[in-house]
Amino acid sequence: MGDQRRSSIRVEQVQKSYAGRMVVDVDELVLGDVPIEGLLGPNGAGKTTLMRMVMNSVSPDAGRITLNSSDGSTTTLSSLPTHKMAHHGVVKSTQVITDFDQLTILDSMLLAVATTGHEFPVRPGAERSLMSANEDEIRSYLERFGFADATAIAMSAGEKKLLDILRCLLLKPSILLLDEPTAGLPDEVTAKVLEVIRELAADGTSVVIVEHDLDVIWELCDEVTFMAEGRVLMKDDPASIRANATVIEKYLGAGHG
Amino acid sequence: MSLDWLDAFLVSGTFGVVEIVGLGLLLHLQVGLTRIANFGVVGFWGLGLYTFGVLYVQVDWPFGEPWQFLFSALAASLAAALAGLVVAWLIADLDSDGALVGTLGFSAIVLILATTQDQLTGGALGLGGLGFPYDLGTTKANELLWLALMTALVGLILGYVWWVHRTPYGRLLIAIGSNEPLARSMGKHTTGAKLTLFAITCGLMGLLGAMHGVMVRFLDIGSLDVGITLAALAGLILGGTARVWGAVIGVLLTVGLFDIVIQFYVPLPQEWFTQAIPVLREAVFGALLVVVLLFRPQGLLGQMRRSKLIRAMHDG
Incomplete structure (x- = not known):
């Protein structure tokens, strides 16, 4: 199914500010047009807010976020209630560890x-x-x-985190947003999670992943979007992002690359 | 059949216990599973009672029993279900405090309507003219059969509640109670589920109210005070809000203790039963709520035992 048209999310002129500070200001961005896309950037770059706006759990001050489904249909996500997202195939794992206590x-x-x-x-x-x-x-x-x-x-943080990812997988998403999916997981479980993500992407799901573990990003992603101070600075293949001077300066620091 | 050996008050006392067990079981679905604080039980029950009574007495029905009862009881249940739907919609996005005040306010509205619309309801003077949809010859026999029918209805409610714990529907209710935003992000229409739950459970509370009307055969606004809410809540919380049998055990230990055991089997001066006991009963229920919530908030039966249930259902 690799050559099948994928579902993708188009973000147009989206802005969000809190208390006068612009946290997201994205002119144009398409997420999910490659099997696995990474979203990279320093803390406060607006990655999580952007993800939340995609899921309509945070409303943008301006702009439009649309879903272009693999069947050719288009849906405006910014006016869709949260519970309808999963029915449209848009699913997100949570950054904060959360579970049903009962x-x-x-x-x-x-x-x-x-x-x-x-x-x-x-x-x-x-x-x-x-x-x-x-x-x-x-x-x-x-x-x-x-x-x-x-x-x-589920008792341990790792178990809860893994369970959250499994819940997402079982919802059979066409677009899966993962916010730091491997944080807090033991190495052997991380390896298994990455393996499942790869399989899912190969089967036609578009995966968008926010991750601070750079090895995961370089190893997993087909393309990486680099954000800083609310803006998208570049979008390229992992090797180019890794070698880019701005990325090194703003995020990776000396000694990386 | 002679029923001389049977104390008439024992029948009505037992009827009251069974009825409150029924209300406690429905409340368990709302509070124990879905964690919506309903402090307006008497509102839904009372709306059923009064809708039933007014329709039964004031409408000139073109047909006789049992249809007159069945139609009036059905209308009473639908009225309570509709009220449940509206109240649930109003409180859907509120936290527990908001839900508590909203439901309590609703029960106050029902009391005010029953009191002020006296041309229909009889107001503070009350309204007579209700009766059993059958006649076995004596009042005691009629009441005994009505108690049996009420017990069967509450038995069905118990069966439904027991079954809900073992269904995807019950799992959805527990998920909403545990973490509604997470359930919503999984594509669950949680508001719809809460509305449906309230329509069903409040409708059944209304049906219990209609059944009560037949037993007492008189509409009395005194029955619309906080007493029945307090009794159902105290029983449920003492027994354990999260457990199927919580309401049954808790109500037997509270209402059953006062209205059956003390009333019939403890030799106390007669005047105590008209004066001191009813007041003491409310005070004890109130104090019991405080003590249980302080020292054993999960109730006598304790927490939900989901692991054990799931293991039994899906053998590991």
Whole structure:
């Protein structure tokens, strides 16, 4: 499916300021036109705010953010309620570790795959049909990532983080935004997460990733957008970004590159 | 069949306990799973009671029993469901404090309407003329059958609540209660789910109100005070808000203790029951709420045991 047209997000003349300080000022940017795109920049560059505006959890002061789906349709994301994002295939992992304090790991995964039909207040057999339709996929993820006990509530920060990514994967996104997906994960789990991201991208999902671990960015991304002080300074392949003087000066510092 | 051995007050006392268990179970879905603070139980129950009573008595029905009861009870449930929908919509984006005040305010509106619209409701004087949709010959026999029907209805509610814990719907409610923004980001229409939940549970509270109207056969605005909300809440919180059996155990230990055990099996001077006990009952429920919330906020049965349930359902 590599040559299939991908879903992408177009950001046009988007601005956002807090207390008079401009945190995002993007003239034009297309996210997701390559399988895996990295969003890089120093703290305060506006990466997370931009991601939040894409998800409409923060409204832009000006501008337009649209989704160009792989089927050719166009949707304005800045007017879409949050709960409809996933139905349009736009899914984001959370930067801050978050979970359902009363639900087990298996619950979380079943919640992700359940449709409105399954969640009807009176529907006999819904749980059984939900489980049988998704059991293989859920079991394969559980085996792959080796949760100690899927019927327990996730306890460690790493488990919660991983569970958050798995929830996103189970939503079958066409665009997946990952905000620091590997922060706090042990190395062997990070390797598995990156492997899954690669597979997902190869299957047609456009992945946009914000990450401070530069090795992850250089290794994983097909293209990197570099942001600083709210603006997009350049967009290029990882090697060019890595060698760029501005990037070195503003972000990488001496000794990198 | 002679029922002389049976104390009539025992039947009505048990009816009250069963009814509050039913309200507590519905409240468990709202407060225990979805974590929406509903302090207006009496509003939904009372709207059902009064809609039922007024329709039953004031409308010149072209057909007899049991249709007169069924139509009036259905209308009462729908009125309470609609009220639930509207109240849920109003409080959907509020925090617990806002939801608490909103629902409490709604129950005050119901009391004011019942009091002021006296041409329909009888106001402070009350309204008689309600009756059983059947006649077994004696009042006691009629009441006993009505108690059996109420117990069956609350049994069905208990079964539904038990089942909800084992469905994707229940999981969605728990997810909303645990972390609504996260559930929304997963594509869940959480506001819609909360509205539907309130329509169903408040509609059933209204049906319980209509059932109550038949049993007491008289509309009395005194029944619309905070008492029934307090009883259902105190029972649920004592038993454990997050557990299916919490409302059952808690209400038996509170309302059951006062209205059955003390009333019938503790030899106290007769005048105590008309004077001291009802006041003491409210005071004890209030104090109990404070003590339980301070020292065992999860209630006697404790936290939700989701892991155990999921293990049993999906064998590891």
